[in-house]
Amino acid sequence: MLAVVLQVREGALAVLLWERAREPFRRAWALPGGVLVHGETLEESILRHLTAKVDVREVAYLEQLATVSDPDRTPSDREVATAYLGLVPLGIDPSVPADTSWHDVDALPATAFDHRELILAGRDRLRAKLSYSNIGFALAPTTFTLAELREIYVAALGHEVSATNLKRVLLRRGVLESTGRQRAPGPGGGRPAEVFRFRRRSLEITDPFAALRPPG
Amino acid sequence: MLAVVLQVREGALAVLLWERAREPFRRAWALPGGVLVHGETLEESILRHLTAKVDVREVAYLEQLATVSDPDRTPSDREVATAYLGLVPLGIDPSVPADTSWHDVDALPATAFDHRELILAGRDRLRAKLSYSNIGFALAPTTFTLAELREIYVAALGHEVSATNLKRVLLRRGVLESTGRQRAPGPGGGRPAEVFRFRRRSLEITDPFAALRPPG
DNA sequence: ACAAAAGTGTTGTTACTACACCCATGG
DNA sequence: CCATGGGTGTAGTAACAACACTTTTGT
Numbered sequence: 001m002l003a004v005v006l007q008v009r010e011g012a013l014a015v016l017l018w019e020r021a022r023e024p025f026r027r028a029w030a031l032p033g034g035v036l037v038h039g040e041t042l043e044e045s046i047l048r049h050l051t052a053k054v055d056v057r058e059v060a061y062l063e064q065l066a067t068v069s070d071p072d073r074t075p076s077d078r079e080v081a082t083a084y085l086g087l088v089p090l091g092i093d094p095s096v097p098a099d100t101s102w103h104d105v106d107a108l109p110a111t112a113f114d115h116r117e118l119i120l121a122g123r124d125r126l127r128a129k130l131s132y133s134n135i136g137f138a139l140a141p142t143t144f145t146l147a148e149l150r151e152i153y154v155a156a157l158g159h160e161v162s163a164t165n166l167k168r169v170l171l172r173r174g175v176l177e178s179t180g181r182q183r184a185p186g187p188g189g190g191r192p193a194e195v196f197r198f199r200r201r202s203l204e205i206t207d208p209f210a211a212l213r214p215p216g
Numbered sequence: 217m218l219a220v221v222l223q224v225r226e227g228a229l230a231v232l233l234w235e236r237a238r239e240p241f242r243r244a245w246a247l248p249g250g251v252l253v254h255g256e257t258l259e260e261s262i263l264r265h266l267t268a269k270v271d272v273r274e275v276a277y278l279e280q281l282a283t284v285s286d287p288d289r290t291p292s293d294r295e296v297a298t299a300y301l302g303l304v305p306l307g308i309d310p311s312v313p314a315d316t317s318w319h320d321v322d323a324l325p326a327t328a329f330d331h332r333e334l335i336l337a338g339r340d341r342l343r344a345k346l347s348y349s350n351i352g353f354a355l356a357p358t359t360f361t362l363a364e365l366r367e368i369y370v371a372a373l374g375h376e377v378s379a380t381n382l383k384r385v386l387l388r389r390g391v392l393e394s395t396g397r398q399r400a401p402g403p404g405g406g407r408p409a410e411v412f413r414f415r416r417r418s419l420e421i422t423d424p425f426a427a428l429r430p431p432g
Numbered sequence: 433a434c435a436a437a438a439g440t441g442t443t444g445t446t447a448c449t450a451c452a453c454c455c456a457t458g459g
Numbered sequence: 460c461c462a463t464g465g466g467t468g469t470a471g472t473a474a475c476a477a478c479a480c481t482t483t484t485g486t
Binding site: 362380401406408410 | 461464
């Protein structure tokens with residue numbers, strides 16, 4: 001059981017890792033996880049292990065990522081591990097143990113086992129889903145301005161995003177709605193920003209037929 | 217280890233199942249599979265188990281589908297199983313054991329355990345990939361006319377597909393190419409059909425940015 | 433007044449669907 | 460010469476990026 005927990009922090013996508021104190025891979029950084037015990041499902045197990053590192057109520061979304069099995073993936077006995085992708089909204093800073101910290105996904109330190117591949121697979125899964133679903137709800141705070149949402153998308157996707165077009169795309173798809181409130185401008189002035197929220201906070205596919213849609 | 221092996225047969229999407237002779241789920245239909253043994257990867261294992269049911273050289277594509285873990289999914293001890301999706305091209309009819317046969321995915325018989333959900337998850341994964349990748353290569357014979365390819369897409373997607381537009385979409389994306397050959401018309405006459413093939417026979421994502429593409 | 437930040441209107445492009453039309457063969 | 464099946468040409472449409480323009484604030 002392994003968890004790839006991602007969060008946008010300081011304008012970059014970060015993953016939660018802990019530093020190994022023992023061999024193998026002493027001083028390398030590893031994904032949180034642990035063994036599956038009798039009677040629990042994979043989801044229950046991953047949440048149980050996450051509890052040791054972070055307040056799991058902060059995890060807004062969880063999905064199965066992959067199961068890895070290569071006999072050489074661990075130096076000792078072969079271990080089969082199922083990895084999950086978890087997302088934490090921006091703005092909360094869960095307290096974590098001393099050996100645990102967040103690392104920019106685009107500047108990973110030395111990682112243990114095959115964890116680097118799993119982190120990158122998680123990042124890629126997130127990027128794909130940002131394009132055709134409302135999964136942004138799991139990265140964004142409950143309410144936000146479009147400028148804030150734009151920064152989240154930029155960090156997660158790794159390329160520029162226009163706030164203008166982002167707004168139109170997400171409103172057209174019915175993913176966002178206005179709260180009716182406004183955010184006061186900063187010290188330099190500027191028009192007050194409209195405050196938005198995600199209409200639903202559970203996964204919905206918004207663009208099911210990117211191509212080859214049915215007739216009608 | 218479980219395998220959801222799909223093939224287009226007689227105009228419908230079919231899955232390979234075997235009939236259980238013993239309890240639990242006696243007389244119900246189950247996915248092929250077996251246990252993972254020491255030293256083999258999940259992929260090696262699923263191919264080994266498939267060999268007992270079908271000539272695995274016929275499996276043109278294999279990908280991991282999901283890992284299931286619900287403690288109640290089997291009546292006895294809890295079993296964790298990783299399911300794979302396999303695709304067999306149209307036109308070949310692998311010899312299978314007496315207890316094994318193909319079943320229309322849209323008219324499944326009584327199935328064992330949670331295998332029905334896995335079959336439907338496999339079908340849905342295939343449908344999604346048909347829209348944004350070249351995965352048709354694994355369902356189609358090496359060469360085919362557009363009318364034949366259209367029937368494969370209709371069977372797999374479950375809705376009508378226009379041969380006219382299918383051709384243009386797949387040619388524009390660089391997925392198909394003409395072989396230069398023609399197919400003689402049937403007894404009722406008609407213009408000879410052009411024979412096509414897939415340019416590549418390994419998975420390629422052809423529509424990576426269905427939305428929110430990078431600037432440029 | 434002017435800079436700064438947010439939001440709107442408009443245009444052009446692309447990838448698609450739909451449908452009319454044209455082509456090549458067998459009877 | 461016409462039915463049959465295959466292929467092409469051409470609108471029409473929806474979703475998007477790009478960018479100029481307008482609105483609302485602070486100094």
